[in-house]
Amino acid sequence: MDLTDAGNWVFLVMAVVITAAGLYTVTTRNVVHAALALVTAMATAAAIVIMLGGEFVGWVIVLVYIGAVIVLFLFGIMITRAQVGRAPSLDHGGNVRFMAAAAAGLMFAAITYAVVELFGDATLPAEGVVRTADIADSMFTRFVIPFEAVSFVLLAALIGGIVLARRDEQ
Amino acid sequence: MVTMLSSAAGTLVAAEEVALSDGGALAQYAWLMVVLPFVAALVITLYGKKTPKGGAYIAVASVAFVLVYGLVLLISHWANPITHTENFNIATVGQFDIEWGVVVDGLSIMMYFVVGAISTASFVYAVSYMEGDVRETAFWASFSLFAGAMLVLVSSANILQLIVGWELVGVASYLLIGHYWEQHENSSAAIKAFLVNKTADVGLVIGALIPALIVGSFRFHDILGAAVEGNPGIVKYGFIIGLLLFIGAMGKSAQFPFHVWLPDAMAGPTPVSALMHAATMVTAGVYLLGRMFPFYNSVAIDVLPIVMWIGGITMFIAGLLAIVQDDIKRVLAYSTVSQLGYMTAAMGAGAYTAGLFHLFTHAFFKSLLFLGAGSVIHAVHSNYMSDMGGLRKYMPTTFWTFGIGSLALAGFPLLAGFFSKDEILASLNYASSHGTPSATYVMWIGIVTAFVTAFYMARAVFLTFFGEYKGDPAHEPHESPAVMTVPLQALAVGAIVAGYFNVPGIFTPFTDWLSGREFAPGDHHPESFDVFVLIAGTLAGLAGIAIGYNFFFADGESQKARDSRFRLPKPIHTLLVNKYYIDDLYMLIVEFIRRPLANAANWLNGLIDAVVSGTGILTASIGRFVYEGLDQRGIDASINAIGGGTGEAGAALRYLQTGKVQQYAAALFFGVLALVAAFFVWTSI
Amino acid sequence: MTIAQFAILGGLLFSIGVYGVLVRRNAVLVLLSVELMMTAVNINLVAFGRYFDNIAGQIFSLFVIAVAAAEVGIGLAIVLLIFRNRASANVDELDLLRW
Numbered sequence: 001m002d003l004t005d006a007g008n009w010v011f012l013v014m015a016v017v018i019t020a021a022g023l024y025t026v027t028t029r030n031v032v033h034a035a036l037a038l039v040t041a042m043a044t045a046a047a048i049v050i051m052l053g054g055e056f057v058g059w060v061i062v063l064v065y066i067g068a069v070i071v072l073f074l075f076g077i078m079i080t081r082a083q084v085g086r087a088p089s090l091d092h093g094g095n096v097r098f099m100a101a102a103a104a105g106l107m108f109a110a111i112t113y114a115v116v117e118l119f120g121d122a123t124l125p126a127e128g129v130v131r132t133a134d135i136a137d138s139m140f141t142r143f144v145i146p147f148e149a150v151s152f153v154l155l156a157a158l159i160g161g162i163v164l165a166r167r168d169e170q
Numbered sequence: 171m172v173t174m175l176s177s178a179a180g181t182l183v184a185a186e187e188v189a190l191s192d193g194g195a196l197a198q199y200a201w202l203m204v205v206l207p208f209v210a211a212l213v214i215t216l217y218g219k220k221t222p223k224g225g226a227y228i229a230v231a232s233v234a235f236v237l238v239y240g241l242v243l244l245i246s247h248w249a250n251p252i253t254h255t256e257n258f259n260i261a262t263v264g265q266f267d268i269e270w271g272v273v274v275d276g277l278s279i280m281m282y283f284v285v286g287a288i289s290t291a292s293f294v295y296a297v298s299y300m301e302g303d304v305r306e307t308a309f310w311a312s313f314s315l316f317a318g319a320m321l322v323l324v325s326s327a328n329i330l331q332l333i334v335g336w337e338l339v340g341v342a343s344y345l346l347i348g349h350y351w352e353q354h355e356n357s358s359a360a361i362k363a364f365l366v367n368k369t370a371d372v373g374l375v376i377g378a379l380i381p382a383l384i385v386g387s388f389r390f391h392d393i394l395g396a397a398v399e400g401n402p403g404i405v406k407y408g409f410i411i412g413l414l415l416f417i418g419a420m421g422k423s424a425q426f427p428f429h430v431w432l433p434d435a436m437a438g439p440t441p442v443s444a445l446m447h448a449a450t451m452v453t454a455g456v457y458l459l460g461r462m463f464p465f466y467n468s469v470a471i472d473v474l475p476i477v478m479w480i481g482g483i484t485m486f487i488a489g490l491l492a493i494v495q496d497d498i499k500r501v502l503a504y505s506t507v508s509q510l511g512y513m514t515a516a517m518g519a520g521a522y523t524a525g526l527f528h529l530f531t532h533a534f535f536k537s538l539l540f541l542g543a544g545s546v547i548h549a550v551h552s553n554y555m556s557d558m559g560g561l562r563k564y565m566p567t568t569f570w571t572f573g574i575g576s577l578a579l580a581g582f583p584l585l586a587g588f589f590s591k592d593e594i595l596a597s598l599n600y601a602s603s604h605g606t607p608s609a610t611y612v613m614w615i616g617i618v619t620a621f622v623t624a625f626y627m628a629r630a631v632f633l634t635f636f637g638e639y640k641g642d643p644a645h646e647p648h649e650s651p652a653v654m655t656v657p658l659q660a661l662a663v664g665a666i667v668a669g670y671f672n673v674p675g676i677f678t679p680f681t682d683w684l685s686g687r688e689f690a691p692g693d694h695h696p697e698s699f700d701v702f703v704l705i706a707g708t709l710a711g712l713a714g715i716a717i718g719y720n721f722f723f724a725d726g727e728s729q730k731a732r733d734s735r736f737r738l739p740k741p742i743h744t745l746l747v748n749k750y751y752i753d754d755l756y757m758l759i760v761e762f763i764r765r766p767l768a769n770a771a772n773w774l775n776g777l778i779d780a781v782v783s784g785t786g787i788l789t790a791s792i793g794r795f796v797y798e799g800l801d802q803r804g805i806d807a808s809i810n811a812i813g814g815g816t817g818e819a820g821a822a823l824r825y826l827q828t829g830k831v832q833q834y835a836a837a838l839f840f841g842v843l844a845l846v847a848a849f850f851v852w853t854s855i
Numbered sequence: 856m857t858i859a860q861f862a863i864l865g866g867l868l869f870s871i872g873v874y875g876v877l878v879r880r881n882a883v884l885v886l887l888s889v890e891l892m893m894t895a896v897n898i899n900l901v902a903f904g905r906y907f908d909n910i911a912g913q914i915f916s917l918f919v920i921a922v923a924a925a926e927v928g929i930g931l932a933i934v935l936l937i938f939r940n941r942a943s944a945n946v947d948e949l950d951l952l953r954w
Contacts, residue, residue, distance in 0.1 A: 007856050015864050022868050022891055026875030031884060038887055041868075045894045052861065054901040054913045057920075061897065064920050069890060069927050076883050076931040080944040091878045092832075092947075100877035103839045104870040110846045111866030115859050119906075124856050128905040130913055138910050139917075146914075150921045157925030164932035829953030832885070832946060836877050 010051065018044040029091075035073050042066050053128035056135055196246055197254035197274040203239050203282060204272060204325050206232045207318030214311040223297060224306030229314045230293045236321065237286030243279045248679055251276065251686030255327050255391065265386050271327020273390070276686035277460055277526070281324035284530060287664070288449040288537045289317050291657035295541050296441035298653035299548060309349060309439070316342035320450050324457060328388035329378040332458070336374065336422065339451045340367050346446065347438040359434035366431040370421020374458075377414030380407055381465075390461060394689045397465040405469050412470025415462060416477055423455030423510045426484040430753055432507055433491075436499040436553075440544030443499060448506050448540050449533035456510065459517045460526050464689035467520065475606055478518025478598075482612035485511030487750065489622035493629065494738070494746045497553045498543045501630050505579065506536055508619060512594050515616065519609050521597030522691050523681050527672050528594055530680065531586035534664035535578035541658055542572035546634060548654075549647035555633040562635040565649045569635050571658040576631050578665040580624035581711040586669035588708070591620060593674065595707050596700035613703070617710050624714025632722035861902035868895035882934045882944045886927060893923045 003009065021041035025034045042065045050058035091097065139147055210232035214225030221228065246252060253275040261268045293313065300309055319342050323335030340363075348360030382388045384403035385396045396404045404411070419425075424432040435447050446452070459466065459477070466474055485508045492504035509532050516525030545568045550558050562569040578585040581592070595616050602609035641647070649655065672680035738746070748754070826837075872895060875888025897916045904912015938944050 005856065008860075011856060011860060015860075018864070019867060019871070022871040025891055026871055026878065026888055031881065034884055034887055038890060041891060042894055045898055048861075048864075048898055049901045049916075052898075052901045052905045054904070054916065057897070057901055057913050057916045060917060060920055061894075064924055065890070065894070069924055072927055072931055073883065073887060073890075076886075076934060079935055080881075080883060080938045092880060096832075097878055099836060100874045103836060103843070103877060104874035106843050107839060107873055108866055108870035110843060110850075111869070112863050113850070114846075115862040115866065119858050119862065122858050122906070124858055124861075124902075124905055125908055128908070130904075130910060134910060135913060135917075138914055143911070143914050146918055150918050153922055154925050157928050161928045161932045164929070165935055824954040827952070827954045829950030830947065831949065832877050832879075839873055839877075 007051065011048070014044050014048050014051075018048070027091075031077050032074070035070055035077065038073075039066055039070050042070070052124075053130055055129065056132045191250045191252055192254050196243060197252050198256065200239070200243065200254075200274045200282075200325070201256060201272045203236045203286075204318065204321040206235055207314045207321065211311050211314035211318060214307060214314060218307035218311060223301065223310075224303075225310045226293075226297045226300070226306070229310045229317075230290070230297060232314060233286060233289035233293050233317050236282065236317070237290045240279065240282035240286040243274065244283045244683070247276060247279045247683060247686055251682070252279070253687055257327055257389070266382065266388065268330065269328055269389070270331060271389070272325045273327045274325075275688065276683045277457070278324055279686075280526065280530065280680075280683055281457060282321065284453075284533050285317065285320050285324065285450055288445055288533050288661075291661050292441045292445040292537065292541065295444070295544070295654050295657045296439070298651050299441055299544060300439060303439075305349065309346070312342055312345040312349075313442070313445075316346065316446060316451070320454070323454055327390060329382065329390060329393065330388040332461075333371075333375060333378060336371070336418075336454060339422075339446075339454065340364060340371075343367075343435070343446055343451055346442040347435050349438055349442070353437075356437040359431075359437040363431040363435050366428055367421045370418050370428050372418075373414040373416070374418025374421070377411050377416075377418060380411050380414070391688060394462070394464045397469045398689055400468070408465070408469030409472050412462075412466055412473035413476065415458065416473060416480075419455030419458045419514075420480065421455070422458075423452050423514065424484075424507045425455070425480050425511065425514055426487060427752065429484060429488060429507045430749075430756065433500050433503040433749075436497070436503050440499070440540060440547065443503070444537040444540035444544065447503065448536040452506060452510055453513070453529050453533070456513045456517065456525060456529050459514070460522060460684075463517070463522045463691040466517075467691050474518045474520060475608060476518070478515050478601075478606070478609060478612050481511045481513070481515030481518055482615045483511070484508070485515065485619045486615050486622070489619045489626065491746055491749060492626040493622070494743060496555055498546065498555050498558070498630060498634060499540070499553055501555075501626060502536070502539050502543060505539075505623065505626070508623060509536065509579070512591065512616065512619075515612055516594040516597055519594075519598045519601035519606065519612070521594065521601070523672070523684055524590070524593040524597045526684055527680055528590040530671075531578070531590040531665070531668045534661055534668050535575040535586060538571060538575040538658060538661035538665055539579065541654070541661065542568050542575060545650040545654055545658065546572075546647075548650055550641055551645075552641070555630065557641045558634045558639070559637040559641075560635070560639040561647060564639070564647045565635075567649060567655045568658065571655075571662040572635070573631060574662045575665055576627040578669075580627050580715060581620055581707055582715075583708055584669075586665050586667070588711075589669035589672060591616075592700075592704055592707055593672065595620075595703040596674075599700055599703050617706050620707050621710040621714045624711040625718045628715045628718025629722045632718065636723055858902060858906045862899060865895045865899035865902065868892075868898070880945055880947060882937065882946050882949075883931070885946060886930045886934070889930075890923065890927065893919060 018041050021037045021044065024037040025041060028034050028037065042061060046058040046061040046066075049061060092100075207229075210225075210228050213228055214221075218225035218228075243252070255271055255273050255275075257269045257271040259267055259269050296309075296313070300306055303309060316339060319335055319338030321335075323332055323339060326332040326335055344360045344364045347363055348357045351357040351360070378388075381393045381396070381404060384407065385392050385401065387393070393404075397408065421428045432447060432452065436443055438447075466477075488504045488507035488511060492501045492508065495501045495504065509528070513525045513528050513532070516528060545565065546558060546561060547553055549561070549565060549568075552558070574585070578587040581587045595613055598609045598613035598616060602613060639647070670677065672678050745751070869892050872888045872890075872892030875891060876885055879885045879888060897919055900912045900916040900919065902912075904910065904916070934944060937949065941948060
């Protein structure tokens with residue numbers, strides 16, 4: 001990593017933060033803390049994405065993920081009466097943990113290996129900020145079909161959610 | 171008168187060559203006669219049980235057709251002599267053609283007529299006689315088969331076909347003699363007939379093969395042609411061939427020493443005896459001699475004296491045996507043997523026409539006598555003359571037809587037998603002064619036999635129809651139905667009339683008929699009566715009748731009284747009753763051969779059995795091994811293992827399904843990792 | 856800035872998410888970890904979109920966000936129903952489809 005580049009320093013800081021947040025999310029015994037750590041992770045992710053030139057995507061992350069999804073999570077936590085505060089054990093025992101760690105570790109190794117093999121020291125292009133207008137153009141011309149499909153998915157999810165969460169009439 | 175007497179002896183001339191025609195469509199379709207009885211036999215076999223009287227009418231129809239066709243052929247032949255041969259090639263083996271031929275010439279036409287006439291009479295008679303029989307359908311099928319086989323024999327154009335017909339009549343004879351096989355002696359009689367014939371057939375077959383090999387063909391036309399032209403091979407072996415063929419003829423025509431089967435063959439139903447063992451089958455031997463006559467006359471002329479003597483011996487010894495028989499059918503059987511001896515002797519004396527003329531007339535009166543005997547037996551329910559007597563009161567039609575037949579047989583003047591027997595004696599006389607001096611002795615034997623013949627027939631007639639009825643007085647015999655008496659009357663007409671077809675010097679169409687063939691043999695037939703023979707023969711016959719009357723006729727007298735008057739010296743009587751012990755001699759020979767043969771056959775059989783059972787045991791053990799070892803333990807076990815294994819695997823693997831989604835996810839991730847690793851490895855190789 | 860560092864970062868976060876999915880007992884927390892994985896994917900998409908100079912990366916990232924939102928909605932609805940039935944959000948108890 002070229003440390004003369006200021007971007008790299010920023011990247012490094014954000015990487016550390018997001019990693020820590022992620023780790024905290026998956027290890028803490030406090031459910032609400034986990035959700036909030038995820039908020040942190042997502043915020044950092046948004047920052048990273050903005051750094052990569054995806055300004056629109058970054059703000060959508062903040063809006064949708066943090067604004068809606070995490071809130072939804074918090075509602076879910078509330079309704080399922082998860083123990084607020086420390087819960088005795090939210091995780092599986094030792095065996096499972098080891099196996100999961102192994103899976104995760106191996107996956108990381110595989111990905112890293114693949115990336116390094118393929119891309120090595122390839123650098124990102126210097127100019128890369130994407131204009132929202134371009135996104136809009138692309139979305140509604142070239143990617144209009146996936147757009148419509150996703151609209152369907154959202155509709156289905158909406159209706160499904162309502163149907164599922166309805167109380168049965170006794 | 172004197173000139174007539176003196177010229178009598180020297181006026182035997184050879185038959186003229188006649189102009190032969192083809193015969194047209196009538197001759198072309200003559201094969202229908204041969205085929206139709208076989209068709210009838212087949213139809214009866216398949217459908218006989220469903221038709222009335224077991225198919226009798228079908229059989230009668232087929233032989234009636236043969237009669238009509240034969241008669242038409244005869245009349246055409248009389249007008250215009252026919253000689254026509256159809257040959258049909260079946261196969262070719264090496265140099266030999268196996269053919270089927272139908273000959274239409276004088277000899278064959280005469281035989282067609284005889285077969286047709288006597289068959290029709292016997293068949294019609296049998297419709298009533300065999301009614302209600304235990305095996306009616308089988309009888310009619312066999313009887314039709316016989317008719318067809320006999321026609322095959324007399325129509326054969328090649329000697330191989332003749333042998334086929336010969337054997338087929340033997341088969342039919344076996345089936346019919348053994349018709350009532352429930353009694354052991356009947357089936358034994360059938361076997362005896364078959365075996366004696368078969369023994370003689372050795373001669374026939376070898377005698378047929380030798381000329382065929384020399385000439386290269388089985389056809390009569392070729393063989394006879396080779397003989398007449400003097401083919402050196404045929405000339406060299408002519409004697410042997412002639413002798414062997416005659417041995418075959420001896421078997422079928424019951425000449426000494428092959429005569430033993432004919433009396434026992436009386437075990438069959440009477441219509442069978444009438445047709446087969448009087449008129450047709452037994453005459454096959456004489457027919458063969460007739461067919462091969464050009465052969466005998468040219469290259470085998472030295473065999474003829476042997477033929478004559480055998481005929482002479484046979485006629486005499488058989489005649490004597492007829493005197494002591496109580497069974498009326500046996501009397502007739504021995505009479506048949508005796509008359510066949512006459513025919514054979516005639517052929518042996520070179521009298522082609524006389525021998526065959528006697529065949530012709532004998533067919534009529536002998537079958538008449540047999541059918542009459544059947545009628546009597548039917549009424550009295552016994553074969554034995556000691557159970558009969560006085561039947562002329564109860565059965566008049568049978569009586570006078572039987573009487574006519576007996577008189578014809580005895581040679582009573584102006585009946586059929588008179589003419590034919592006289593011609594034979596005349597021919598013998600002629601032969602004795604023309605190259606065969608020993609013929610004189612045979613002629614005298616013939617005259618004495620004429621006496622004996624008349625004597626035993628008189629005895630038979632008087633014992634049966636005169637005197638007291640010796641059967642059960644409660645069951646009076648009655649005349650047979652019309653279906654049985656009409657054939658008797660028809661045959662009686664034949665017995666009277668048949669003789670007039672060959673009156674020497676006056677009216678001889680029969681001679682012309684017979685000479686209408688290829689290679690017409692020059693035989694000797696009298697131009698006019700041989701007076702000496704005529705008188706001697708007639709006297710002998712009348713003497714026989716008279717002496718028979720003396721001994722056996724007595725209205726109102728008991729059998730005992732009659733028996734006491736006629737008594738042969740004891741040793742002679744014993745000899746005759748035991749048939750000269752010939753049968754016992756044969757049985758001795760047979761036993762001598764039989765025992766070692768039977769033992770050898772038994773040993774061989776045991777060997778074969780051992781092999782077969784060994785194979786069976788081996789196969790069974792192989793089967794067991796394959797079943798238990800391979801199938802049960804091998805294949806089944808492996809299949810069961812697969813099934814069981816699958817079950818076990820399933821039982822083990824199901825624990826993977828814990829229902830816990832996280833574990834599934836874990837498996838998923840690990841799987842992906844494995845794939846990735848594999849991919850890496852694969853791309854780096 | 857190399858592409859590798861962003862990709863590796865994405866991979867790291869993804870792996871952490873995997874760990875979380877496999878280890879957590881609470882259904883909600885499992886979904887949370889899934890969200891972490893989605894975030895990692897987003898980072899990856901955008902990074903590669905920048906690298907290849909293709910706008911599709913960002914567009915698909917938007918789609919991923921939308922679908923993730925939908926999925927969370929449904930997922931939580933299901934968790935809610937389970938909770939109503941069993942008064943517990945423990946995934947270990949959801950093993951009715953076992954052998």
